Amino acid sequence: MLRPILIHPDPRLQKKAAPLVDLSDELRTLADDMLETMYDAPGIGLAAPQIGVSKRLIVLDCVKEEGVPPRPLAMFNPEIIGSSEETSVYEEGCLSIPEIYADVTRPAEVEVKWLGIDGNEHQEVFTDLWATCVQHEIDHLDGKLFIDYLKPLKRQMITRKMTKLKRERARG
Ligand code: NI
Numbered sequence: 197m198l199r200p201i202l203i204h205p206d207p208r209l210q211k212k213a214a215p216l217v218d219l220s221d222e223l224r225t226l227a228d229d230m231l232e233t234m235y236d237a238p239g240i241g242l243a244a245p246q247i248g249v250s251k252r253l254i255v256l257d258c259v260k261e262e263g264v265p266p267r268p269l270a271m272f273n274p275e276i277i278g279s280s281e282e283t284s285v286y287e288e289g290c291l292s293i294p295e296i297y298a299d300v301t302r303p304a305e306v307e308v309k310w311l312g313i314d315g316n317e318h319q320e321v322f323t324d325l326w327a328t329c330v331q332h333e334i335d336h337l338d339g340k341l342f343i344d345y346l347k348p349l350k351r352q353m354i355t356r357k358m359t360k361l362k363r364e365r366a367r368g
Contacts, residue, residue, distance in 0.1 A: 199233045199247040203365075204292045204358050210339040213243075213250045216272050219315050223253070227270035227313055230255045239291045241329045243336030246292050254333035258325045271310035274334050277319070278307035286328040288342045294361070296354050300345045302331050 202209055216223065226249065234242040234255055241256040257268045284304040289297045306327050309319045322330050332342055343351045 197229050197232065198236055199229050201233065201237065201242075201246050201291050202248055203294065203362050204290075204341060204343075205355055206292075208248050208250065209245055209292055209336070209341065211245065211250055212339050213245050213252045213337040215252050216311070219272060219311065219313075223251075223272070224313055226251075227253060227255060227272075231257075231268050231270065234291075237291050240325070241333045242291060243333045245336050245339070252337045254330075254337065256326075256329050256333055258329050260325075270313045271308070271318075271330075272312070274308055274310040274330070274337075276306050276331065276334060277309050278321075279303035280305035284324075284328070286325065288328065288332060290332070290342055293341065293343060293354065293358060296343070296357070298342065298346055298350070300328075300332075300342050302328055306331060308334075 230242050230244065230247065233247065240258045241254065244251045244253040252273045254274055255268065255270045257266050259267050280303045282304040283301050285299050285301050287297050288300045304327060305321060305323050307319065307321045308330055309317065312318045343354050
C-alpha cells in the first residue's frame with residue numbers, strides 16, 4: 197500500500213524516532229509499504245518518519261545500473277558502528293524536500309548494523325551512493341534532514357520554498 201510522504205517543514209520530520217522492540221507482522225507490512233512507496237516516488241531511500249511513523253525503520257535500494265537486479269533493503273534499528281575518515285560529496289535530494297538538491301559531505305564509508313526483515317542481525321560496510329543514502333536515512337530517524345548540513349540562509353530559503361509548495365498543493 198502506498199503511503200503519503202510528509203513534506204518539510206513538518207514537526208514529525210524533526211522528531212527522534214523510537215527504537216523497535218520486536219519484529220511483528222505489522223512492522224513487516226510497514227517495511228513493504230515503505231519500499232513500495234519509495235519505488236513509486238521514485239526514490240532510493242525512505243525513513244519511517246517520512247510517512248509519519250516515529251519508528252527506527254528505513255528502506256533503501258541504491259542499485260541504479262541497468263541490468264543489475266534491485267536490492268531492496270529494510271533496516272530495523274539501523275546503527276552506524278564505524279565511519280571512514282575519508283569523506284565524499286554527493287548531490288543529495290529527499291522525497292520530503294521535492295526538487296531541491298545540494299552537495300553534502302559525509303564519510304565515504306560506513307559500517308552499519310541492523311535487524312533485518314528476516315529477524316537476523318546484519319552488519320555490512322557501505323560505500324559510494326549506498327554510504328551516503330544509508331547515512332541520510334538514519335539521519336531522518338534522529339529528526340535530521342540533509343538541508344541541516346547547509347548554511348542557515350540556504351536552509352531558510354529552501355524551507356520558505358517548501359512552505360509555499362505545501363500551500364499550493366493544499367489548494368489543489
Ligand atoms: Ni530524505
